Amino acid sequence: MDKNKIIVFDTTLRDGEQSPGCSMNTDEKIKVALQLEKLGVDVIEAGFAAASPGDFDAVSQIAKIIKNSTICSLSRAIDNDIKQAGLAVSHASKHRIHTFIATSPIHMQYKLKMTPDEVIKRAVKAVQYAKTFVDDVEFSCEDAGRSEIPFLKEVIDAVIEAGAKTINLPDTVGYRLPTELASMIKELSAYTGDRAIISVHNHNDLGLATANTLASVLNGARQIEVTINGLGERAGNSALEEAVMAIKVRKDIFGDLYTNINTPELYATSRLVATITGVEPQQNKAIVGKNAFTHESGIHQDGVLKHQETYEIMRPEDVGVIKDSTLILGKHSGRAAFKDKIAQLGFDNVSEEELNNAFERFKVLADKKKDITDDDVRMLITDEALNHDKIFDLVGLQISDCSNGLPMAAVTIKHNNEILKDAALGDGTMDAIFKTIDRLTGYSGQLKDYKVVSVSEGKDSLAKVTTRVSFEENSQTFVGHGLSIDTMLATAKAYLGALNSYLSQKDRLTKNCGHQI
Numbered sequence: 028m029d030k031n032k033i034i035v036f037d038t039t040l041r042d043g044e045q046s047p048g049c050s051m052n053t054d055e056k057i058k059v060a061l062q063l064e065k066l067g068v069d070v071i072e073a074g075f076a077a078a079s080p081g082d083f084d085a086v087s088q089i090a091k092i093i094k095n096s097t098i099c100s101l102s103r104a105i106d107n108d109i110k111q112a113g114l115a116v117s118h119a120s121k122h123r124i125h126t127f128i129a130t131s132p133i134h135m136q137y138k139l140k141m142t143p144d145e146v147i148k149r150a151v152k153a154v155q156y157a158k159t160f161v162d163d164v165e166f167s168c169e170d171a172g173r174s175e176i177p178f179l180k181e182v183i184d185a186v187i188e189a190g191a192k193t194i195n196l197p198d199t200v201g202y203r204l205p206t207e208l209a210s211m212i213k214e215l216s217a218y219t220g221d222r223a224i225i226s227v228h229n230h231n232d233l234g235l236a237t238a239n240t241l242a243s244v245l246n247g248a249r250q251i252e253v254t255i256n257g258l259g260e261r262a263g264n265s266a267l268e269e270a271v272m273a274i275k276v277r278k279d280i281f282g283d284l285y286t287n288i289n290t291p292e293l294y295a296t297s298r299l300v301a302t303i304t305g306v307e308p309q310q311n312k313a314i315v316g317k318n319a320f321t322h323e324s325g326i327h328q329d330g331v332l333k334h335q336e337t338y339e340i341m342r343p344e345d346v347g348v349i350k351d352s353t354l355i356l357g358k359h360s361g362r363a364a365f366k367d368k369i370a371q372l373g374f375d376n377v378s379e380e381e382l383n384n385a386f387e388r389f390k391v392l393a394d395k396k397k398d399i400t401d402d403d404v405r406m407l408i409t410d411e412a413l414n415h416d417k418i419f420d421l422v423g424l425q426i427s428d429c430s431n432g433l434p435m436a437a438v439t440i441k442h443n444n445e446i447l448k449d450a451a452l453g454d455g456t457m458d459a460i461f462k463t464i465d466r467l468t469g470y471s472g473q474l475k476d477y478k479v480v481s482v483s484e485g486k487d488s489l490a491k492v493t494t495r496v497s498f499e500e501n502s503q504t505f506v507g508h509g510l511s512i513d514t515m516l517a518t519a520k521a522y523l524g525a526l527n528s529y530l531s532q533k534d535r536l537t538k539n540c541g542h543q544i
């Protein structure tokens with residue numbers, strides 16, 4: 028084992044997906060997993076296979092596709108959870124089961140209603156059973172941050188004896204301060220020695236997740252569990268991009284410690300996850316926020332112009348932020364320049380069909396919009412990749428909305444080569460659009476969330492709309508994306524996108540697992 032290597036375990040698709048409103052369908056998870064593989068992540072926690080047929084399907088599909096990263100599924104210390112995890116990851120070339128049980132007094136007494144002895148027995152049984160499916164078993168002491176160290180040592184001994192190779196010590200509720208976690212990890216790393224790898228998984232309830240991750244690395248942790256954009260339960264997890272860049276930038280502190288992350292892929296990964304989940308990182312978010320490399324005040328601008336390092340501790344290009352792009356696209360640009368720009372932005376998995384569709388849309392856009400920015404092109408390509416299941420395809424939209432009149436929408440949709448047309452009145456223009464689409468498609472959606480952001484600056488900016496819609500009572504929500512210079516057109520596309528996502532997931536689950544959703 029290389030003692031300087033920090034294993035990067037990404038849990039965007041599991042803990043990240045536990046962020047309210049962040050659920051993704053299988054196709055979206057596959058896209059994220061492919062990008063995580065390109066980013067150089069060592070372990071991808073692809074989901075919690077036993078949680079639902081959709082989760083099982085996503086973990087299985089990812090396990091079949093990803094070749095270079097280990098694919099892992101989480102499971103409680105329960106036989107059926109472990110079995111589902113084992114079956115789902117079985118297709119992967121490198122696979123792991125991650126099983127856990129809580130070890131803090133408060134969780135054992137009130138949640139599990141188990142004695143410490145029962146917890147140890149259950150943990151051992153879980154690891155032994157997981158070993159019947161895979162060799163690589165990780166065990167987590169949930170709420171380790173509030174567990175007693177002597178008890179943690181007992182659990183560590185027992186699960187290592189049972190075959191666990193990685194011991195994760197999560198600060199599940201984001202309670203610990205960096206100095207406290209540093210001393211806990213130091214003691215438990217020394218105690219564990221070469222018997223297993225010590226991992227950390229820190230939550231951000233006090234805004235300390237990344238500080239805690241770094242303090243742990245400096246004290247013996249050799250695996251970090253992180254998410255893109257810091258997504259995760261409640262206030263989120265330690266952000267991958269922050270922890271990785273801190274280790275890279277502060278060589279003076281971290282010495283020979285390193286990760287295998289291909290950092291110029293960080294920005295593209297962040298954008299993909301933000302687009303798919305509809306959850307944008309805050310503008311001042313470290314590394315990937317819109318303002319992370321923007322200098323607004325004169326003194327700073329002056330300094331950067333004279334010498335970049337006066338106000339920049341890393342180069343934007345080190346994390347994949349391309350500034351001062353030399354190739355400007357406009358209405359006279361051809362396919363070659365467009366293709367070149369896409370390559371420059373780091374897209375290398377674009378199909379011929381996606382490229383052609385995006386190019387056609389680029390030409391239409393260039394007729395209407397003066398400057399086409401890198402973000403516009405990035406969004407056109409991502410939108411093509413996300414909206415490829417056009418079961419219902421928007422052909423036309425006509426709206427009328429007057430302050431004293433009746434909001435009305437007329438919608439034309441293509442479905443199975445048939446053109447469907449209808450119009451409806453609504454309480455507002457959006458309501459009229461949604462009502463007409465519901466009537467035309469025969470599915471009635473409940474809108475759970477609606478967001479609109481402008482992709483770039485200017486009155487002619489592209490509008491990116493994200494909708495979150497559920498189509499059955501109390502069921503999963505589906506995300507739809509719409510991109511257009513016209514916000515209402517983007518809205519109609521996003522609503523139909525959510526329906527298409529629901530229908531294709533339903534179809535996939537019926538085919539793959541015989542389950543209905």
Ligand SMILES: CC(=O)SCCNC(=O)CCNC(=O)[C@H](O)C(C)(C)COP(=O)(O)OP(=O)(O)OC[C@H]1O[C@@H](n2cnc3c(N)ncnc32)[C@H](O)[C@@H]1OP(=O)(O)O
Nearest residue numbers: 075077078079102103104105127128129138139169199260
């Ligand atoms: C800290 C974390 O992030 S842990 C991971 C969180 N992720 C998830 O919960 C994934 C989504 N969850 C789900 O889909 C569901 O909760 C399921 C399918 C996992 C379980 O659903 P249900 O069987 O209906 O149980 P429910 O969620 O109501 O309660 C959890 C049960 O698991 C028990 N449990 C919790 N953790 C563990 C564990 N690690 N090992 C064994 N049992 C556990 C609880 O004590 C409770 O048992 P009880 O019903 O006997 O009181």
Ligand SMILES: CC(C)C(=O)C(=O)O
Nearest residue numbers: 127167169170197199
């Ligand atoms: C299951 C574990 C790793 C977890 O997510 C946590 O403790 O936060």
